[in-house]
Amino acid sequence: MMYLITTWFGSFLCDEQGIQKKILFPCEEKELLNRIQKIQNNEILSEEKKLIKNTTVTVQEKRLQHIGTWDSKNSFFIQIHMKPEDYGFSRELLHQLSMKLAKEKMDTQLQAEDLQIIQMADALDDLIQIANLLSERLERWLLIPTPEEKIQPVHHTLSTVKEEMNHLEQQIEKDMQHLAPNITMLVGSLIGARLISLSGGIERLAMFPASTVQILGAEKALFRFKKEGGKPPKHGVIFQHPLINRAPRDERGKIARMFAAKISIAAKADAFTKRLIADELRTNLEKRIHEMHEQKTKKKQ
Amino acid sequence: MSSVEINGLIKKHDKLFTENLPQCRGIQVYNEKLLTINGKEYRSWNPYRSKLAAALHKGIKNIRIQPDTQILYLGAATGTTVSHLSDIVTNGMVYAVESSPISMSKLLKVSTQRTNIAPLLMDANHPQRYKSFVPIVDILYQDISQRNQAEIFIKNMDSYLKKDGQGILMMKARSIDVALQPKKAYEQVGEELKKQGITITDVVELSPYEKDHAVLMATW
Numbered sequence A: 001m002m003y004l005i006t007t008w009f010g011s012f013l014c015d016e017q018g019i020q021k022k023i024l025f026p027c028e029e030k031e032l033l034n035r036i037q038k039i040q041n042n043e044i045l046s047e048e049k050k051l052i053k054n055t056t057v058t059v060q061e062k063r064l065q066h067i068g069t070w071d072s073k074n075s076f077f078i079q080i081h082m083k084p085e086d087y088g089f090s091r092e093l094l095h096q097l098s099m100k101l102a103k104e105k106m107d108t109q110l111q112a113e114d115l116q117i118i119q120m121a122d123a124l125d126d127l128i129q130i131a132n133l134l135s136e137r138l139e140r141w142l143l144i145p146t147p148e149e150k151i152q153p154v155h156h157t158l159s160t161v162k163e164e165m166n167h168l169e170q171q172i173e174k175d176m177q178h179l180a181p182n183i184t185m186l187v188g189s190l191i192g193a194r195l196i197s198l199s200g201g202i203e204r205l206a207m208f209p210a211s212t213v214q215i216l217g218a219e220k221a222l223f224r225f226k227k228e229g230g231k232p233p234k235h236g237v238i239f240q241h242p243l244i245n246r247a248p249r250d251e252r253g254k255i256a257r258m259f260a261a262k263i264s265i266a267a268k269a270d271a272f273t274k275r276l277i278a279d280e281l282r283t284n285l286e287k288r289i290h291e292m293h294e295q296k297t298k299k300k301q
Numbered sequence B: 001m002s003s004v005e006i007n008g009l010i011k012k013h014d015k016l017f018t019e020n021l022p023q024c025r026g027i028q029v030y031n032e033k034l035l036t037i038n039g040k041e042y043r044s045w046n047p048y049r050s051k052l053a054a055a056l057h058k059g060i061k062n063i064r065i066q067p068d069t070q071i072l073y074l075g076a077a078t079g080t081t082v083s084h085l086s087d088i089v090t091n092g093m094v095y096a097v098e099s100s101p102i103s104m105s106k107l108l109k110v111s112t113q114r115t116n117i118a119p120l121l122m123d124a125n126h127p128q129r130y131k132s133f134v135p136i137v138d139i140l141y142q143d144i145s146q147r148n149q150a151e152i153f154i155k156n157m158d159s160y161l162k163k164d165g166q167g168i169l170m171m172k173a174r175s176i177d178v179a180l181q182p183k184k185a186y187e188q189v190g191e192e193l194k195k196q197g198i199t200i201t202d203v204v205e206l207s208p209y210e211k212d213h214a215v216l217m218a219t220w
C-alpha cells in the first residue's frame, strides 16, 4: 500500500518501508506560501498529481479524496514523521510562514464588519447601564433639597450619555441596514445587533438552531434551569420586541418560537445568500400569529 | 509538587520558573516576575494563570517534555502557557492553534521573538486543516472550554499523537455539562476517551488554582 503525505515543505510517497518518492517545494517563502494557500483552499497541488501518477494511494486529508482512498484514521499516518531539517528546511522558516499566514488571516477576520457591530451593541448596553445609574442617583439626590449647581455635574453627564446613546443607535441602524438587512427589517437594528453580539458574529448566528436564537441573552436563566430545574426560559433578547412583550402572557412562548424561526432564516439570508426575504418572512409570521388567534377563538367557542 | 525533572524548569521557594529564551531577555508575557540566577533569566510560572503550572503543582506525574519535544497545543489563547512551553522546548516546536483572531493578535506578539512557536489561526474541530503544518507530535495539549472538548481531543489524537505520545487534556466541568457534578463530568469524558481505545493514566483536580477544572493525562 502506498501513502501520499504533503507537508509544508514537500510531498511524499511512502510505504511501510519508508519514503519511496518525494518532491520538495522550492525553499522560498513566496513559493511555500503559495502552496499553503492552495492547500487551505482545498486544491490539489501539481506536485501531488505528479507524484501519484499511475499509483493508487491512501490519503489522510479529505482534500485529497479525489486522487486517493481517503482513510483519515489509518495508523500509518501517526507513525511516519518527515523532519524538515532533514531536507534543508529550517524551523525558523516554518515559524515565519505560520506567522505570516496567521497575520493575514487575522487581519481579514478582524476587519469583519460584524465585529464593529458587536462592539457598538455592547457599548450601547454599557451606556444604558450608566444612564440608569446616573438617573437613579439624581432621583435620590433630589429627594433632599438640593441647589441646582450641586447636581449639575451628574445632570450634565447624564445628558451627554443620552446624546451619545442616540448617536450610537443611529450608527448601529445604519451599519445593520448594510450588514444584516433581513434581520434589521424583521426585529429592528438594536435587537438584531444584540443577537449578533450574543452569538459572536453573523455567521455564527446563522448557524444556530432557532431554539437557541429564541433564548440568546437568557443564558443565566437557562443555566439556572439546567441546574435547579423549574421552568425553562422561553425567550432571550427577542423578548424586547413588542410583538412578544405586548402579546398576552399565554401567547408569548409560542410567538417567541415562531419569531425565532423567522429570525434564524433571516440570519442565514444575511450571512450567506444575501437575498432580501424579510418582507416574505414578516408576512408569513403575521399569518402564523393570525392562525394561532383563530384557533384560540375556535377552542373557546 | 511533582518530582518531574524537566530541563529548563526550576523550583524555588515552592514556586515554578522556566528559563527564559536568550532572545527574550527582559520581556514579560503576562506581567510575570523575572529572576536572574547565575546570569540566566527565569520567568515565574503562575499556577493561577496557567493550568499546566497548576497541574505541576498538583503533582501530575511522568510528564515528558524535553528540549526537542514537538507539542500540538489547542486553545493557545494569548500564549501564557505556550510561552513557558516555548522556554522549555528550545529545540522543539509548539504548534499553537487558536481560533479567536483577537487572542491571536497577542499570541503573534508573544511569538515574534520565539521561533519555536508556530501560531495557527485555525479551528481545532478541523484537525485536517493544519495537516500541512503539524507533524506527528510527542505531546497533544488541549485547553478549550467547549462542550465537545472530548470529541476535539479524540480527533486530534487520531491525526497527530504518536504511538507512545502523551495527551494532556484540561477539562472544565461546566463546559461538559452544567448540571453534572464535576467528578461525574470528568468521568464522562474519561469514558468517551476509553471507548476510542485511549488509555487514561492520571486525572487530577486543579483546585485551589482553578475551580471545577481537572487535568487528564492520556496515551494510546
Ligand SMILES: C[S@@+](CC[C@H](N)C(=O)[O-])C[C@H]1O[C@@H](n2cnc3c(N)ncnc32)[C@H](O)[C@@H]1O
Binding pocket: B049, B050, B051, B052, B074, B075, B076, B077, B078, B079, B080, B081, B082, B097, B098, B099, B100, B103, B122, B123, B124, B125, B143, B144, B145, B146
Ligand atoms: C481557556 S482558554 C486557553 C488558555 C491557555 N491555554 C493558557 O493557558 O494560556 C481557551 C481558548 O480556546 C480557544 N478556542 C475555543 N474553541 C476553539 C477551537 N474550536 N479551536 C481553537 N481554539 C479554540 C478560545 O478562543 C480560547 O482562547
